[in-house]
Amino acid sequence: MITRWQETNLKEALKERRGVHLTGVRQCGKTTLAEFVAGSNMRHLSLDDANYLAAAKNDPINFVNRLDNKTLVIDEIQKAPELLNAIKFKVDHDNSQGQYLITGSSNLRFVKAVKDSLAGRFGRIRLRTFTLGEIIGGKGNFLSSAFARDFSQPYPLLDKREIIHYAFNGGYPETLNLRLRTKRAWFNEYLDDLLTKDIQEITEVRKVDSLKRIALWMMAYSSKFFDLTDLCAASQTSKETMGNYITGLKTLYIIDEVPAWVENDYAKICKRPKFFASDSGLLANLLGWDEDSIYYNADSCGKLIETWVYHELASLAEMDLGYEIFQYRDTSKREIDFIIKNSSNDLLGIEVKSGTVNSDDFKHLKWFGSKFAKSKFTGIVLYAGNEILQFGDGYYAVPLSALAI
Numbered sequence: 001m002i003t004r005w006q007e008t009n010l011k012e013a014l015k016e017r018r019g020v021h022l023t024g025v026r027q028c029g030k031t032t033l034a035e036f037v038a039g040s041n042m043r044h045l046s047l048d049d050a051n052y053l054a055a056a057k058n059d060p061i062n063f064v065n066r067l068d069n070k071t072l073v074i075d076e077i078q079k080a081p082e083l084l085n086a087i088k089f090k091v092d093h094d095n096s097q098g099q100y101l102i103t104g105s106s107n108l109r110f111v112k113a114v115k116d117s118l119a120g121r122f123g124r125i126r127l128r129t130f131t132l133g134e135i136i137g138g139k140g141n142f143l144s145s146a147f148a149r150d151f152s153q154p155y156p157l158l159d160k161r162e163i164i165h166y167a168f169n170g171g172y173p174e175t176l177n178l179r180l181r182t183k184r185a186w187f188n189e190y191l192d193d194l195l196t197k198d199i200q201e202i203t204e205v206r207k208v209d210s211l212k213r214i215a216l217w218m219m220a221y222s223s224k225f226f227d228l229t230d231l232c233a234a235s236q237t238s239k240e241t242m243g244n245y246i247t248g249l250k251t252l253y254i255i256d257e258v259p260a261w262v263e264n265d266y267a268k269i270c271k272r273p274k275f276f277a278s279d280s281g282l283l284a285n286l287l288g289w290d291e292d293s294i295y296y297n298a299d300s301c302g303k304l305i306e307t308w309v310y311h312e313l314a315s316l317a318e319m320d321l322g323y324e325i326f327q328y329r330d331t332s333k334r335e336i337d338f339i340i341k342n343s344s345n346d347l348l349g350i351e352v353k354s355g356t357v358n359s360d361d362f363k364h365l366k367w368f369g370s371k372f373a374k375s376k377f378t379g380i381v382l383y384a385g386n387e388i389l390q391f392g393d394g395y396y397a398v399p400l401s402a403l404a405i
Contacts, residue, residue, distance in 0.1 A: 001036070002173075004029065005140040005319050006127050010037050013123035014071065018091040019100035021077070021118065024127035025253035025278055026105035026194065029173050031075055033127060034101050038071045042101070046075035053079055060086035064100070071098050078106040078202055084118060091121050110251040111202045129171030129279045131315045133404035141405050143316045143323060143340065146348055149378055151388045151398065158401040160354065160384035161295060167308035168291045170281015180291075187285040191215065194252050205248045210237070214245045218255050219286050222277040223306040223337075225270075225329065246275075253278050256314065261326035261339040263372075268330040280308035298354070305354045305400070306337060309382060312403040313338060313350070334364045346376040357383040357397040365395060 010033065013020045022030050035044065043066070047053045056063045060082040066072045077083060087100055100122070133140055136156060145153060158166075169176065172190075175183050195208050195215065205211055214235065221231075232242050249255045257273045277283035284294070284304055294300050317323035322343030328336040338350040349365045365379030379395040382403070389397040 001032075002130060002134055003137070004033050004127065005131065005134055005315065006125055007033065007037060009125055009319065010034075013125060014038070014098040014101065016097060017121075017123040018095065018097060019087065019102065019118065019122040021108075021122050021124045022101065022103045022127060023107065023124065023253075024105070025129065026198065027172060027174055027190070028127055028129045030103040030105075030127050032173075034073050034075075034103055038073055038101055042071045042073050043067055044073045044075070047079040048076055056080040056083055061089065064090055066090075066099060069096075071101055073101045073103070075103050077102040077104045078108060078111055081111065088118060088121065091118075105198065105252065106202050107251050107253065110247055126318050128311060128315045128318070129281075130173060130176070131171060131312050131404070132166050132401075133312070133315075135166075135171070135176075136404055138404040140316055140319050142403050143313075143320075143342075143348070145405065146378060146380060146398075147342055147346055147376075149394065149396070151396065151402070153405045155399060155402040155405045157386045158399075159386075163305065163308075163384060163400050164291060164294055164301065167280040167304050168284045168289070168294065170279045170284070171311070172279065172281060175281060183281075184285050184288070187282060191254075191282075191286060194254065198252060199248050202251060205244055210235075211245050211248065214242070215249055215254060216286060218246070218249060218275055219277050219283045221275065222255075222283050223274065223303050223310065225272060225274060254282070256310070258310070258325055258327050258338075261328045268332055270329040270331060272329070274327045276310045277307050278311065280304055280311060283307050301354045302352075305384075306352045309350075309352050309400070309403065310338070313340070316403075328368065334367060336364055336368055339368075344375065347373055347378070349377065349379045351379075351381045352400075353381055353383040355384055357381050357385065357389070359391060361397075362391050362395050366392070369394070 022034055024030055045052050047056060057080050064083055064086045091099060145151060175186055195211050199205055232239055250257060256276050256278050259273050260271045262269055262271055289300060294304055317325055324341045326339040328339050336349050337352045340348040349368055351361060351365060353361060361381045362379060369377040369379055381397045382400045383397055384400060386399050
């Protein structure tokens with residue numbers, strides 16, 4: 001079994017909190033991790049089972065009764081929002097730790113039927129699809145090492161084709177060993193199931209064909225800035241409907257939104273967010289890309305690798321709640337792919353290059369560091385090489401593969 005980077009956080013949360021909500025995109029491994037961490041001291045109920053779902057909706061209070069003080073694991077909690085109030089009632093009358101471990105494939109903050117998310121009572125942990133580091137046995141140390149400017153830890157030596165291979169495959173456990181044709185069919189069936197079943201249960205979106213078209217459009221724009229007005233016009237969709245579609249895709253964790261860094265009154269800062277596919281394999285396979293051809297297509301290669309980098313960084317950041325991820329763009333066309341802030345308010349700027357590196361690749365990082373950084377600022381260009389190179393005090397070219405340390 002591949003060790004998940006969130007395993008330790010989940011174990012600690014169950015020891016310290018009355019319950020934990022383990023959330024993430026469907027089929028990323030939540031149930032496997034929940035069962036492994038809870039061990040024999042659990043009772044497992046899945047709301048994918050029609051019988052359990054009917055019982056949960058009919059009698060939520062008795063459904064959440066625990067037996068023999070075992071942790072009650074409930075899968076796909078978003079299917080029966082009624083259970084959240086029942087669980088709230090239970091934990092408000094019992095302060096003991098580790099009572100409940102609920103999993104869900106939807107972001108409850110966007111689900112209208114959810115009146116209480118158990119905030120303050122439950123810990124919340126997001127699980128993503130496998131990272132490269134998890135697959136090869138890394139420890140999840142990249143961000144702490146980058147902020148410390150300590151790159152002494154060994155990292156895997158991977159060339160550009162190998163990085164593309166990992167990014168193209170993505171991190172869904174079910175697809176890791178599938179042949180291309182089978183993998184592509186799996187991803188298309190997966191998206192169809194999400195849009196015809198899952199989203200119907202939690203949102204008011206009903207036009208599945210339109211939603212699928214927008215989902216594929218968002219895949220094509222992963223890591224790129226775009227004007228929502230242009231997208232509405234091209235798809236003949238109102239802004240309100242488009243907003244509902246995008247919220248639906250975020251609710252199911254198909255796409256993620258990265259906010260702009262705006263911690264300054266600099267008038268030229270663009271406040272528009274950037275969207276990413278939540279898994280680079282999902283992006284590549286839904287768009288029907290060919291792994292060999294991507295190597296020679298600069299636009300597709302850049303989009304794939306930046307989406308993959310986002311997934312790796314987000315997985316790392318979510319191991320420690322002290323990290324926040326932003327992106328930067330201004331009207332002078334200066335862009336920085338990622339700005340990461342730690343709990344000490346130090347900043348880490350990251351640019352992503354799918355090829356070689358030179359001094360010009362650092363010009364926006366150095367400009368940002370000199371203009372905005374109030375505390376320690378480190379600038380990194382992730383590139384398709386194998387050597388760590390220094391480009392001035394606090395500025396480094398770092399291999400993409402070092403994300404896996």
